[in-house]
Amino acid sequence: MYKQLLRPLLFQMSPEDAHHFTTSMLRRLYHSPGGEALLRKMYDWEDNKLERKLFGLTFKNPVGLAAGFDKNAEMVDEMAALGFGFVEIGTLTPRPQEGNPKPRLFRLSKDESLVNRMGFNNEGVDAAVERLRKRQSNIIVGGNIGKNKVTPNAQAEEDYEYCFNALHEVVDYFTVNVSSPNTPDLRELQEKDPLKHLLQHLIDLNQQKAQPKPILLKIAPDLSNHQLDDIVEICLELNMDGLIANNTTIEREGLLTPKSKVKAIGAGGLSGRAVRKRSTEVIRYLNQQLGGQIPIIGVGGIASAKDALEKLDAGASLIQLYTGFVYEGPTVLKKIKQAIASRPALESIER
Numbered sequence: 001m002y003k004q005l006l007r008p009l010l011f012q013m014s015p016e017d018a019h020h021f022t023t024s025m026l027r028r029l030y031h032s033p034g035g036e037a038l039l040r041k042m043y044d045w046e047d048n049k050l051e052r053k054l055f056g057l058t059f060k061n062p063v064g065l066a067a068g069f070d071k072n073a074e075m076v077d078e079m080a081a082l083g084f085g086f087v088e089i090g091t092l093t094p095r096p097q098e099g100n101p102k103p104r105l106f107r108l109s110k111d112e113s114l115v116n117r118m119g120f121n122n123e124g125v126d127a128a129v130e131r132l133r134k135r136q137s138n139i140i141v142g143g144n145i146g147k148n149k150v151t152p153n154a155q156a157e158e159d160y161e162y163c164f165n166a167l168h169e170v171v172d173y174f175t176v177n178v179s180s181p182n183t184p185d186l187r188e189l190q191e192k193d194p195l196k197h198l199l200q201h202l203i204d205l206n207q208q209k210a211q212p213k214p215i216l217l218k219i220a221p222d223l224s225n226h227q228l229d230d231i232v233e234i235c236l237e238l239n240m241d242g243l244i245a246n247n248t249t250i251e252r253e254g255l256l257t258p259k260s261k262v263k264a265i266g267a268g269g270l271s272g273r274a275v276r277k278r279s280t281e282v283i284r285y286l287n288q289q290l291g292g293q294i295p296i297i298g299v300g301g302i303a304s305a306k307d308a309l310e311k312l313d314a315g316a317s318l319i320q321l322y323t324g325f326v327y328e329g330p331t332v333l334k335k336i337k338q339a340i341a342s343r344p345a346l347e348s349i350e351r
Helices: 002-010 015-031 035-043 076-082 125-133 153-167 186-190 192-207 225-238 259-265 273-290 305-314 323-328 331-341
Strands: 052-054 057-059 063-065 086-092 105-108 113-116 140-145 173-177 215-219 242-245 269-272 296-299 318-321
Touching (some): 015 105, 076 086, 086 125, 086 173, 105 259, 140 153, 153 186, 192 225, 215 225, 269 273, 269 323, 305 331
Parallel strands (some): 063 318
């Protein structure tokens, strides 16, 4: 129904307007009498074989919603009703910010992909905290944190610390985002020395808490093998809880969309089917270099059960959807979970 009826209507709107319309309708349905039960009946599907235990958390299934879809923690309960095993909110910054000028989200329909240059638009971490205090579901929630655009990299640590402290009581794990291409100079924090310093600072903060939370690092697919080796070295040295591979890419090679259209869109991060292959390559390389010592959450170009299994076979312990969810609709989630459950149990890293 989604691909035949709803998606053609939504794709007549701008991508950002379509997102706001869809999420608004979903919230209304969820909060209407019997709405939650209807959503669960239509889309949710669970099996005990889907359960995964990683970094001290128990995930009822390994399929999560990637950061960026629910930046402000407005849809956590609704995503739980659709059957996600976990939801990652954000990216959140200390202060609210509007993000980059519109239009800033573009469809590449021939490639089943998106280009975004949103720029960490969000209402600020404190607003998200208040929403999370009121949520009804017990779904696992990750807090994806970043820095404000106006904060220079020399003071980025303060922004991450603020978000970390604000969210600590209301999320189950953290994702440190230093890999978005849409905040000026942010990716420079992926370099070895500044990255190690930032992560060590957050780890030290975490150890002072009564109940430390897992800390994961989200990386870009555009890193060279040498840079990935640095990431591996840092993660092993600091005993990081996990890696998320990958964020969006700045590459534009091999697209079906005409080059003139791609050029007219301009800068931004590419996500969706166009990044599937590179994302899987990075996951496989990281898993080999890590020797299975640190769990990987695989994201990038997952739009079918086959895509999901590819990521798991490459070494991912969990996966996340975003662009594939936009193009395929909520039924893709059930199909992926059914495909995973039908396979022999995969070894998972329990930490």
